[in-house]
Amino acid sequence: MTAQVELDPQTLVPRVIGRYTPVFADHAQGIRVWDRDGVEYLDFTSGIAVVNAGHCHPAVVAAIQEQAAKIIHAQQNILLHEPMMRAAVELTATLPSRLNQVFWANSGAEAIEGAIKLAKIATRRPAVIAFRGAFHGRTHGAMSVTSSRAKVRGHYEPLLASIFYAPYPYYFRAPVPGGESVADDFYLAELRGLFDTLVMPDDVAAILVETVAGEGGYLVPSNRWLQALRAICDEHGILLIMDEIQTGVGRTGKMWGFEHFDVVPDIITVAKGIASGLPVSAVVSDKAIMDKWAPGAHGGTYGGNAVGTAAAAATLRVMREEKLPENAAAMGQRLVSGLRKLQSEHPVIGEVRGLGLMVGVEFVTESGDPNPAAVTSVIKRCFEEQVLLISCGTYDQAIRVIPPLVVNEAEIDHFLAVFGRAVSSL
Ligand SMILES: Cc1ncc(COP(=O)(O)O)c(C=O)c1O
Numbered sequence: 379m380t381a382q383v384e385l386d387p388q389t390l391v392p393r394v395i396g397r398y399t400p401v402f403a404d405h406a407q408g409i410r411v412w413d414r415d416g417v418e419y420l421d422f423t424s425g426i427a428v429v430n431a432g433h434c435h436p437a438v439v440a441a442i443q444e445q446a447a448k449i450i451h452a453q454q455n456i457l458l459h460e461p462m463m464r465a466a467v468e469l470t471a472t473l474p475s476r477l478n479q480v481f482w483a484n485s486g487a488e489a490i491e492g493a494i495k496l497a498k499i500a501t502r503r504p505a506v507i508a509f510r511g512a513f514h515g516r517t518h519g520a521m522s523v524t525s526s527r528a529k530v531r532g533h534y535e536p537l538l539a540s541i542f543y544a545p546y547p548y549y550f551r552a553p554v555p556g557g558e559s560v561a562d563d564f565y566l567a568e569l570r571g572l573f574d575t576l577v578m579p580d581d582v583a584a585i586l587v588e589t590v591a592g593e594g595g596y597l598v599p600s601n602r603w604l605q606a607l608r609a610i611c612d613e614h615g616i617l618l619i620m621d622e623i624q625t626g627v628g629r630t631g632k633m634w635g636f637e638h639f640d641v642v643p644d645i646i647t648v649a650k651g652i653a654s655g656l657p658v659s660a661v662v663s664d665k666a667i668m669d670k671w672a673p674g675a676h677g678g679t680y681g682g683n684a685v686g687t688a689a690a691a692a693t694l695r696v697m698r699e700e701k702l703p704e705n706a707a708a709m710g711q712r713l714v715s716g717l718r719k720l721q722s723e724h725p726v727i728g729e730v731r732g733l734g735l736m737v738g739v740e741f742v743t744e745s746g747d748p749n750p751a752a753v754t755s756v757i758k759r760c761f762e763e764q765v766l767l768i769s770c771g772t773y774d775q776a777i778r779v780i781p782p783l784v785v786n787e788a789e790i791d792h793f794l795a796v797f798g799r800a801v802s803s804l
Contacts, residue, residue, distance in 0.1 A: 398423075398768050399761060406433035409782045409789060411766070419764045422781045422793060426768065427592070427624045427736070430651035431696045432784040438654045441692035445685045454482070454682040461688035468694035469652075469662065472633045474642045479668045481661040482682035486623040486649035487515025489659035490586075492676060493647050494519055496661060497584035497617045500670040504539075505577050507569070507585045507616075509546035511772060513593030514586065514621055523586055526593040527772055542577050544569035546591050547599040550729045550740060562603045569610070579614035584645070589635030592624035595771035596738025596778055598731055604639040617644040617667070623659070624736070627651030628697050628783050631707030631734025638733060654693045658686040702783040706734040709785050713737055716794035717779070724801050726752050737779040738770060748775030752804055759800035765793060 391397075404414045409432060411419045424430060431438060445461055452459040466480040481496075483489050494506055508514070508523035515524065521531045522538035531537060545553070545568050552561035573579045585607055591597040611618040620643035625635030629651060636643055644667060649659035657680075680686075697703065714730055717739055721727040726749065728742035741752040753774050757767045770778045779797075781789070 398757070399766060401766070408432040408434075409785050417764065419766050420781075420789065420793065421766050422760075422779055423766050423768045424651075424780050424782050425655060426650070427629060427780050428650045428655050430627050430629055430783045431654050431693050431700075431702060432782040433655075435654060435693070435696055435784075437696050438689050438692045441688045442656070442685055445688035449684050451680075452684045453679065455677065459682075459684050461684050461686075461691055462682040465658075465687040465691040465694070468691050469648070469660065472694065472698075473646075473662060476642065476644075476664045477646060477662045479663060479665045481663075481668065481671075481676070482687065483659045483661065483678055484657045484680050484683075484686075485515070485659055486647065487517040487520040488678070489623065489647035489649050489661050490514045490520040490523070490621065491517055492661040493619045493621075493645050494523070494584065494586070495676055496645060496663060496667065496671060497619060499675060500667045501583040501615065501617060503581050503583040503616075505542060505582045506538075506540065507542050507544060507572060507577075507582055509587055509591070510543050511546050511548070511591055511594030511597070512586075512588055512621075513591075514588075514623075540577070540581075542572050542582075544572060546587075546594065546597060547603050548591075548595065548597050549600075550731070558600055559602070562600055562606075565603060566606050569607075573614075579616065582614065582616045584617045584619045585611055586619045586621065588621045588623075589625040589639070590630065590733060590736060592736075593770050595740070595776050596732055596736065598733060599639075601639050601641075604636075604641045608641045608643075611644070619643060619645040619647065622646045623649040625733075627693070628703035628706050629734060629736045629780070630732075631703055631710055633697065633703050635733065635736075652693060653686050653689040656683075656686040656689040658683065658690050697783075700784070703734070705785075706783040709781075709783075709787070709790050710734040710737060712787060712790050713779060713794070716790070717797070720794070720798055720801055724804075726801065726804055732779075735780060735783055735785070738776040739779065740771070740776040742775075748773035750774040753777055755804055756797070756800040759803055760796055763796045763799070765796050 402414050411421050513526040514520045522541050549558050554564045626648050645663040717730040729740040741749040743749045753769050770776050
């Protein structure tokens, strides 16, 4: 039996792992991935917004190697260790002073579970308000607040009770004419309407919101809308949880997405980019809120893993020292202006939107409907030129352009040329 047959993905990989590419990776560096035959790809997916500091950043690799040789599993209920503390110091140093204590976990969904549990216990209230089109993860609690696609939650009912949904701003497809401000009036009226029709505000523990909707289509809300959520929370004693799992760690051109909106949440969830690919996530909040969690009321075997948090501390240092959020802002501008030029030449591009290097390109049919066929075709053509891309949106109507934040001007320009050829070929 040859090695190829032994490692046959058809046999070994469950079909639930829907795959964008057949690439069998061998190694990676920066924005580049090489397959087993030495073919080089430019990774404009960052492994779904994870390797923000670049694949295998030398400082992160060194921190992982050094820590792995010292102690790998220093279980947090049994042992204290330096990486977990250092990572908490590095992380909270990037945040407003009221986000000062970190609960470590392992995945985005697990951070969402933790944040919801924390909000419930801190307020002693049962309900959560989430948004249509949101994606927060695949565990039962996280699924219950997710509605980016029916298939994420379909056939898994019943889910958590007392979850109420309001619409998330999608200005390009606003349900009312008149521009962003009129649309915001509509979205906020729908949200406030929940209190008249479905749930008493003093039963609501938290409003849970993605700072920029990720899987739902890379939708950027207005300052006014996010600030109104903050005001509604303050009015009713509700905690504002901002899911920074995809927007965080420099991706949007600032360290955290919420910094763009002049809003400070009560709780944030962090994962993906925090540890350059090791499975690390976190719930961050005020110590006064965290103190409501009695010892043992929440936990986990692997949270605060020594190697994972060493990678997190190193990643956060790299972000700061190499000014990667600033590079994301500059490269994002170059990317968006190139994409908008393409848009002006190709009506199949309906909108280019995003912050920093969290950029979505929505494709439309001649009648303005979502155009997933164009999305699939452009992703395929880019793949033929060794550029990796993935889609987003309920209808797969958008392509997300999310390279590692170490990307440079020449690489952005190369991407724009490849993407332009792919769009022209439609
Ligand atoms: C905004 C957001 N929240 C939560 C999650 C879930 O993270 P994980 O896949 O690590 O569980 C994701 C994953 O894509 C996400 O984008």
